[in-house]
Amino acid sequence: MKNMPLKIDINSDKSLPLTFHLNPEDFLPAEEEEKQELVVMRESVSFWSDGLRRFRKNKLAMASLFVVIFMLIFAFIIPMFYPYNYYQQIRGSEALAPFEYSEKELAAKEAGEKIFPHVLGTDTLGRDIMARVMMGSRISILVGIVASSIILIIGSVYGAISGYFGGWVDTIMMRVVDMIYTVPDILIIILLSVTLKYPLQNLATKAGFAWINRVGVGLISIFIVFSMLYWVGMARIVRGQVLALKELEYVSAAKALGASHKRIIRKHLLTNCIGTLIVTTTLQIPASIFTESFLSFLGLGVSAPMPSLGSLAATAIDGIYSYPYRLFAPAVTISIIILAFNLLGDGLRDAFDPKLKN
Amino acid sequence: MAQYIVKRIALAIITLFVVSTFTFFLMFLVPGGPFLSEKAPSPATLKALEEKYGLNLPVTQQYKNYMLRLLKGDLGTSLKQRGREVNNIIATRFPVSAKIGAVAILIAVTVGVTLGSIAALNRGKLLDSIIIFFSTCGIAVPGFVVCTVLMYILGLKLNLLPTFGLTSGRHYIMPVIALAFYPMSYISRLMRSCMLDVLNQDYMRTAKAKGLSQWKALFKHALRNAILPVVTYLGPLLAYTLTGSFIVEKIFTIPGLGDSFISSITGRDYPLIMGTTIFLAFLIITMNVIVDIIYKLVDPRIKLS
Numbered sequence: 001m002k003n004m005p006l007k008i009d010i011n012s013d014k015s016l017p018l019t020f021h022l023n024p025e026d027f028l029p030a031e032e033e034e035k036q037e038l039v040v041m042r043e044s045v046s047f048w049s050d051g052l053r054r055f056r057k058n059k060l061a062m063a064s065l066f067v068v069i070f071m072l073i074f075a076f077i078i079p080m081f082y083p084y085n086y087y088q089q090i091r092g093s094e095a096l097a098p099f100e101y102s103e104k105e106l107a108a109k110e111a112g113e114k115i116f117p118h119v120l121g122t123d124t125l126g127r128d129i130m131a132r133v134m135m136g137s138r139i140s141i142l143v144g145i146v147a148s149s150i151i152l153i154i155g156s157v158y159g160a161i162s163g164y165f166g167g168w169v170d171t172i173m174m175r176v177v178d179m180i181y182t183v184p185d186i187l188i189i190i191l192l193s194v195t196l197k198y199p200l201q202n203l204a205t206k207a208g209f210a211w212i213n214r215v216g217v218g219l220i221s222i223f224i225v226f227s228m229l230y231w232v233g234m235a236r237i238v239r240g241q242v243l244a245l246k247e248l249e250y251v252s253a254a255k256a257l258g259a260s261h262k263r264i265i266r267k268h269l270l271t272n273c274i275g276t277l278i279v280t281t282t283l284q285i286p287a288s289i290f291t292e293s294f295l296s297f298l299g300l301g302v303s304a305p306m307p308s309l310g311s312l313a314a315t316a317i318d319g320i321y322s323y324p325y326r327l328f329a330p331a332v333t334i335s336i337i338i339l340a341f342n343l344l345g346d347g348l349r350d351a352f353d354p355k356l357k358n
Numbered sequence: 359m360a361q362y363i364v365k366r367i368a369l370a371i372i373t374l375f376v377v378s379t380f381t382f383f384l385m386f387l388v389p390g391g392p393f394l395s396e397k398a399p400s401p402a403t404l405k406a407l408e409e410k411y412g413l414n415l416p417v418t419q420q421y422k423n424y425m426l427r428l429l430k431g432d433l434g435t436s437l438k439q440r441g442r443e444v445n446n447i448i449a450t451r452f453p454v455s456a457k458i459g460a461v462a463i464l465i466a467v468t469v470g471v472t473l474g475s476i477a478a479l480n481r482g483k484l485l486d487s488i489i490i491f492f493s494t495c496g497i498a499v500p501g502f503v504v505c506t507v508l509m510y511i512l513g514l515k516l517n518l519l520p521t522f523g524l525t526s527g528r529h530y531i532m533p534v535i536a537l538a539f540y541p542m543s544y545i546s547r548l549m550r551s552c553m554l555d556v557l558n559q560d561y562m563r564t565a566k567a568k569g570l571s572q573w574k575a576l577f578k579h580a581l582r583n584a585i586l587p588v589v590t591y592l593g594p595l596l597a598y599t600l601t602g603s604f605i606v607e608k609i610f611t612i613p614g615l616g617d618s619f620i621s622s623i624t625g626r627d628y629p630l631i632m633g634t635t636i637f638l639a640f641l642i643i644t645m646n647v648i649v650d651i652i653y654k655l656v657d658p659r660i661k662l663s
Contacts, residue, residue: 175369179369182643182646183373183376183377183643184601184642184643186597186601187635187639188377191385191631195384195387290500294501297500297605298604298605298608298620298623310500313502313503317609320509320510320514321514328507331502331503331506331507334500335495335500338500339494339495339498342498
């Protein structure tokens with residue numbers, strides 16, 4: 001019955017070879033299945049599945065995604081099961097080499113106790129270096145993700161407003177961006193992270209702000225500083241996109257239907273540059289980690305005893321001749337983190353926003 | 359063109375003004391004062407010191423004095439290095455940083471452009487992959503990692519190069535490599551993608567069709583066009599070199615401006631912090647203006663607006 005052309009049935013009724021006797025079965029309504037077969041269109045490929053397909057094909061990007069996931073597990077999950085923590089000073093186990101045991105621990109081992117080895121040894125205060133490197137990676141990744149999220153919010157809203165309203169609003173807003181752009185950012189970041197600590201410490205003593213101490217003054221000032229300066233790049237990119245998008249028909253349609261400015265920006269303009277937003281935010285993460293490591297290497301980042309990969313490297317540099325592994329562990333970790341996020345961002349860009357490449 | 363230049367310079371001046379104002383008030387926010395950190399002086403000495411450096415005046419007065427002196431190019435006197443003028447410190451320290459920085463910029467640009475072009479011309483071949491691999495790693499490795507790895511391998515293990523100071527030509531090698539590493543990788547990536555773009559242009563085909571030799575086409579047409587985006591990177595490159603010197607000079611104990619900036623921060627030497635910041639900001643902002651103008655000059659296709 002399938003796809004059978006309408007034809008004169010001559011076989012079943014040989015007695016009437018010349019009559020136009022039609023088979024009534026051919027005139028039955030088509031079944032659902034048959035209807036489906038006539039649909040020649042492929043299932044429409046959505047923005048996400050198209051991007052994902054391209055992303056999966058990119059081997060380098062997939063590999064970097066796995067490295068990123070591994071680093072996330074390394075920084076956030078393994079420390080939960082790791083027997084040592086980053087601030088614990090183990091008496092008698094100072095300055096051990098990797099996989100070396102102190103006398104006390106050896107004695108305990110003799111007695112049949114299970115002692116977890118110090119995979120990367122301990123520092124001069126008897127703290128397990130592996131635990132500190134894991135904690136440092138956690139700080140670095142957190143800084144990258146949180147700072148990039150703040151930058152995403154500020155930059156996209158600012159850029160969208162500037163591009164959408166145009167005219168003098170745009171001119172003024174973009175002049176501000178131009179100005180922040182020309183300011184040498186590292187200098188201002190250094191200045192701010194030097195000075196912000198004090199007002200923040202004051203604030204932390206007030207009621208309702210005790211959480212500041214829990215997160216750490218150094219970390220918060222880094223968040224503030226990064227989000228104050230780094231949103232301009234995001235704002236410029238989003239503005240450029242919005243300038244093009246706002247001329248499209250669906251925006252006029254939304255306007256004609258009486259949608260408010262806020263709704264148009266949120267529902268139509270920002271959602272339509274989602275690819276750019278994802279890519280720019282992902283590429284912002286390694287950039288933030290890079291700057292954070294620079295700051296904490298100079299001693300301006302997170303405050304002790306909290307480690308950061310930069311400050312771990314900075315403290316290890318004095319003992320570079322005797323304990324090179326103390327330096328190489330954080331150095332290699334931070335390079336891997338930045339490299340993986342960079343490649344992931346590049347892969348996402350190729351998959352979701354190929355136009356952005358140049 | 360004149361209008362553009364005027365506009366660009368005006369924006370730069372406003373930015374400098376904002377930066378210096380911002381710096382001044384930020385420094386004012388820091389409590390504790392510069393004399394409190396070490397052994398506390400007696401109240402009388404403290405008062406005398408504050409009077410001497412004008413720290414007892416109201417903020418607005420201090421700000422006014424500061425800005426007026428700044429206009430004359432006077433950055434004040436250091437608080438920690440008794441009686442030394444900030445101008446003097448910058449004048450003795452900066453040439454050291456400038457020498458290293460200039461060599462690093464030179465190397466970064468020449469090597470970066472060459473590597474990028476080689477990669478683009480050998481697209482998809484082994485050489486291209488090697489250059490991509492190293493430049494991708496290069497932009498992912500923080501400056502302090504490069505410094506310390508160099509120091510460990512070349513300085514300590516192989517004992518080839520001196521690890522601190524700046525007394526002979528050999529002392530320059532490691533700091534310069536460390537400083538040039540990131541921008542070199544960045545430029546070679548930039549150059550590669552621009553070069554690939556240019557090589558696919560119609561005028562390259564025309565050049566080939568009219569019988570130009572490959573080298574001539576490369577130098578007369580491809581390189582000239584592909585190098586333009588590298589020009590725009592010169593501003594950020596200078597900024598990177600200047601701030602990167604903080605780390606390099608700290609690690610290799612080089613008596614440059616970066617080293618003095620870092621110690622002024624830990625020592626809370628306000629005038630020195632402000633002076634260095636404004637000096638560096640001035641350099642970077644001026645360089646950005648010059649680069650922008652050069653860019654418009656060398657590429658007539660860019661519309662002036």
